[in-house]
Amino acid sequence: MQEFFASASKNTESALCDELRELGFKSVRLNRGGIPFRGDWSEGWRACLQSRIAQRIMVLVGRGTAQSAEDLYAEIQKVEWGLQLTPKKTLSVQAVTVGSQLNHSGFVALRVKDAIVDQIRDQWGDRPSIDKDDADVKVFVYLANDKLRIYLDLSGQPLHLRGYRAESGEAPLRENLAAAILRMSGWDRQSPLIDPMCGSGTIAIEAAQWAQESAPGLFRQSFGFQRWAGFDADSEAQLRALKGELRSAAKGQRPSVVARDVDGEVLQIAKGNARKAGVRLSFKEQSVFDLQADGPVMTLVSNPPYGKRLATAPDFLDRMGAVFRKLHGWKIALLAGSPAIEAAMKVKPAKKIPIPNGDLDCDLLIYEID
Numbered sequence: 001m002q003e004f005f006a007s008a009s010k011n012t013e014s015a016l017c018d019e020l021r022e023l024g025f026k027s028v029r030l031n032r033g034g035i036p037f038r039g040d041w042s043e044g045w046r047a048c049l050q051s052r053i054a055q056r057i058m059v060l061v062g063r064g065t066a067q068s069a070e071d072l073y074a075e076i077q078k079v080e081w082g083l084q085l086t087p088k089k090t091l092s093v094q095a096v097t098v099g100s101q102l103n104h105s106g107f108v109a110l111r112v113k114d115a116i117v118d119q120i121r122d123q124w125g126d127r128p129s130i131d132k133d134d135a136d137v138k139v140f141v142y143l144a145n146d147k148l149r150i151y152l153d154l155s156g157q158p159l160h161l162r163g164y165r166a167e168s169g170e171a172p173l174r175e176n177l178a179a180a181i182l183r184m185s186g187w188d189r190q191s192p193l194i195d196p197m198c199g200s201g202t203i204a205i206e207a208a209q210w211a212q213e214s215a216p217g218l219f220r221q222s223f224g225f226q227r228w229a230g231f232d233a234d235s236e237a238q239l240r241a242l243k244g245e246l247r248s249a250a251k252g253q254r255p256s257v258v259a260r261d262v263d264g265e266v267l268q269i270a271k272g273n274a275r276k277a278g279v280r281l282s283f284k285e286q287s288v289f290d291l292q293a294d295g296p297v298m299t300l301v302s303n304p305p306y307g308k309r310l311a312t313a314p315d316f317l318d319r320m321g322a323v324f325r326k327l328h329g330w331k332i333a334l335l336a337g338s339p340a341i342e343a344a345m346k347v348k349p350a351k352k353i354p355i356p357n358g359d360l361d362c363d364l365l366i367y368e369i370d
């Protein structure tokens with residue numbers, strides 16, 4: 001049994017917790033920053049393949065107490081690094097320290113790196129080199145109140161990099177954030193959904209993939225764990241079998257998912273991305289102002305343009321708010337990159353959740369229009 005940790009973007013932890021429970025992971029616990037769960041190795045691989053909301057999946061390889069550089073070195077040396085790391089592999093170490101005697105994360109990372117490298121050199125007579133950007137083995141260390149937790153990152157590149165979005169429009173939304181917002185919007189995955197300002201199509205693509213239960217990781221070339229020394233031919237066969245199972249478990253459920261944007265060029269990009277992601281969407285080049293209130297009732301999930309990233313006409317948001325207020329019976333979830341969006345809606349959201357989108361402070365605003 002391994003203990004895993006699925007890291008989450010800020011304030012998406014409960015959405016991730018629901019997702020992992022629904023996917024059948026065991027010992028899932030709601031926690032700040034991410035969700036711990038347990039299982040054998042293949043459960044970690046399955047999480048990489050199936051989670052839409054996690055940023056990374058990590059496995060706990062050691063824990064202890066470290067109040068000094070010597071304690072830290074000794075704790076790190078207790079881990080059997082040679083299981084996954086050899087001198088031929090590259091290594092990176094990241095550390096976070098909170099409320100601890102060792103309060104400099106750069107120093108902690110350096111000491112951890114020394115302890116790992118020394119152990120490998122003692123074992124093999126040579127050491128792995130460091131690659132800060134794309135290491136084979138990525139180590140994460142959390143030191144909170146002198147309590148140390150040592151993780152290996154199974155994901156490699158963060159999981160939002162699904163592999164279907166080769167091209168994006170301006171200000172694209174991270175795929176795992178789009179997935180979190182969809183779950184938080186309360187969409188039932190059966191009724192129609194629309195993103196009337198879809199850009200590169202992230203929200204609509206994630207919605208359609210989620211509804212048909214197609215595992216997002218199947219579109220990735222590879223994950224970090226496939227580059228570890230312990231990932232042998234048997235592991236390869238096991239992973240292939242797991243992928244096959246997930247492929248055949250995908251459901252044919254295809255609710256109507258509508259993707260619109262006023263910009264025809266960006267819509268072409270969205271079409272290409274949807275094709276690569278294996279989903280069929282209903283595309284139309286149309287302005288949000290032409291959204292009809294007398295059509296079928298839908299869930300609307302969108303990330304409207306906002307001053308900092310995309311210029312809009314001065315009355316854009318007021319006009320958009322006026323259109324949205326007429327959508328009686330609709331559920332509307334907006335990832336708002338500016339307080340002006342909430343002001344323009346002129347009605348109080350049923351929920352308002354701060355969610356950063358990269359370096360931008362955003363709010364997820366959820367409305368039930370009467």
Ligand SMILES: C[S@@+](CC[C@H](N)C(=O)[O-])C[C@H]1O[C@@H](n2cnc3c(N)ncnc32)[C@H](O)[C@@H]1O
Binds near residue numbers: 197261
């Ligand atoms: C913040 S971006 C959306 C990004 C998208 N979520 C993605 O992941 O690529 C906002 C989008 O609104 C579109 N837009 C601007 N004015 C519009 C209008 N009047 N009607 C529809 N879409 C509009 C822009 O073309 C842009 O693609």
